[in-house]
Amino acid sequence: MSKSSRIPGFYNLSVEERLKKVAEFANLTEEETKLLFKEGNLSFDIANRMIENVVGTMSHPFAVALNFLIDGKDYIVPMVIEETSVVAAASNAAKMMRSKGGIFTSATDPIMIGQIQLTNVKDPWSAKLKILEQKQEIIKLANDQDPTLVSFGGGAKDLEVRVVDSEVGPMVITHLLVDVRDAMGANAVNTMCEAVAPYIEKITGGKVYLRIISNLADRRIVRARATVAKEEIGGEEAVDAIIKAYAFAASDPYRAATHNKGIMNGVIAVALATCQDHRAIEAGAHAYAARTGRYLPLSHWEKDENGDLVGTLEMPMAVGLVGGATKVHPIAKIAVKILGVKTATELARVMVAVGLAQNFAALRALALEGIQLGHMRLHARNIAIQAGATGDLIDKVAEQMVKEKKIRFDRAQELIKELSEKQ
Numbered sequence: 148m149s150k151s152s153r154i155p156g157f158y159n160l161s162v163e164e165r166l167k168k169v170a171e172f173a174n175l176t177e178e179e180t181k182l183l184f185k186e187g188n189l190s191f192d193i194a195n196r197m198i199e200n201v202v203g204t205m206s207h208p209f210a211v212a213l214n215f216l217i218d219g220k221d222y223i224v225p226m227v228i229e230e231t232s233v234v235a236a237a238s239n240a241a242k243m244m245r246s247k248g249g250i251f252t253s254a255t256d257p258i259m260i261g262q263i264q265l266t267n268v269k270d271p272w273s274a275k276l277k278i279l280e281q282k283q284e285i286i287k288l289a290n291d292q293d294p295t296l297v298s299f300g301g302g303a304k305d306l307e308v309r310v311v312d313s314e315v316g317p318m319v320i321t322h323l324l325v326d327v328r329d330a331m332g333a334n335a336v337n338t339m340c341e342a343v344a345p346y347i348e349k350i351t352g353g354k355v356y357l358r359i360i361s362n363l364a365d366r367r368i369v370r371a372r373a374t375v376a377k378e379e380i381g382g383e384e385a386v387d388a389i390i391k392a393y394a395f396a397a398s399d400p401y402r403a404a405t406h407n408k409g410i411m412n413g414v415i416a417v418a419l420a421t422c423q424d425h426r427a428i429e430a431g432a433h434a435y436a437a438r439t440g441r442y443l444p445l446s447h448w449e450k451d452e453n454g455d456l457v458g459t460l461e462m463p464m465a466v467g468l469v470g471g472a473t474k475v476h477p478i479a480k481i482a483v484k485i486l487g488v489k490t491a492t493e494l495a496r497v498m499v500a501v502g503l504a505q506n507f508a509a510l511r512a513l514a515l516e517g518i519q520l521g522h523m524r525l526h527a528r529n530i531a532i533q534a535g536a537t538g539d540l541i542d543k544v545a546e547q548m549v550k551e552k553k554i555r556f557d558r559a560q561e562l563i564k565e566l567s568e569k570q
């Protein structure tokens with residue numbers, strides 16, 4: 148009989164009982180089951196309250212990047228990521244940026260956009276004006292939903308209305324602009340959108356469908372800027388090589404996607420360490436990169452009058468310190484403490500600073516030495532460990548594989564054998 152993934156009542160089982168069902172389905176060994184069931188630094192109790200159908204927890208490396216001087220303050224930056232080289236590259240880039248004062252950042256107010264989709268209106272342009280005429284009433288209705296946010300200086304601040312053509316006729320899209328203060332904002336904004344929708348229907352006679360936050364958070368923009376002295380990089384020719392790498396991204400979306408991926412290596416590693424909604428950040432970043440209709444790099448690299456390299460990065464950054472998993476996950480709480488950030492905006496500024504440093508590290512490596520050297524060293528260590536190397540042997544096997552340019556599992560196994568016989 149074929150196995151079925153239809154398991155009635157699965158949701159109501161305990162973590163252990165669910166895991167038993169999965170183990171049966173997937174033929175997990177006892178060892179595999181035990182490993183998945185091992186309670187790490189996230190208890191099952193908390194995990195089970197965070198999401199549904201939990202059958203275990205999964206650990207990732209939690210590292211810190213050093214040397215970050217941002218707006219005159221030193222930060223140790225927690226990063227959670229599975230990819231080798233990223234943390235070392237960030238630390239190294241941040242170090243090179245220190246001699247010119249580090250990284251300087253700025254941010255808009257934390258404004259998120261909520262969208263209300265109105266359809267079935269014969270006269271969409273008139274409906275738009277009817278909504279705008281009731282702007283103060285709609286904002287008041289929205290703010291009645293969240294007196295706490297309002298008491299902290301946040302809340303709905305403005306309203307914009309667009310008529311959008313679609314395959315099924317024109318739609319009238321209301322944007323509620325909400326200052327979400329220290330929250331990522333999805334809950335507050337969605338609640339407000341749902342609350343004002345009936346009123347919008349009433350004044351226009353139309354029908355509202357979607358009421359949801361937009362992840363193109365282009366009113367919540369964070370900027371970072373840094374200068375790297377040409378001597379740090381290896382002279383003006385090296386600066387020019389990095390600018391050429393940037394120019395490639397600015398002219399070619401195939402390269403721009405990878406360029407921006409390098410930025411997101413840093414941004415998302417901090418997002419994971421602090422338990423942010425990293426999908427929202429990714430969606431916002433890429434939509435912002437394509438806002439002109441062409442997908443562009445999020446950063447710019449240029450040369451100043453001294454011939455030094457100057458990098459700037461501007462992107463949406465929807466992060467929160469309250470109201471989300473950051474306050475629930477015990478390790479995220481520790482990550483925030485290590486960072487020492489007091490507001491969501493400060494966290495956002497650090498994240499964009501890390502994105503800029505990460506981008507610089509990648510461009511420098513690519514333009515000046517090729518990315519593989521550094522990557523391969525760390526990759527070789529991973530392969531050595533997978534092949535069974537422990538202790539000193541890990542580095543010895545890795546070094547030899549890099550020297551031979553043969554970073555393969557079978558070679559690692561051979562080397563483990565050879566080198567352990569010698570030891």
Ligand code: MEV
Binds near residue numbers: 230408
């Ligand atoms: C790899 O994770 C990231 C890079 O590809 C970024 C880039 O090419 O700029 C190195």
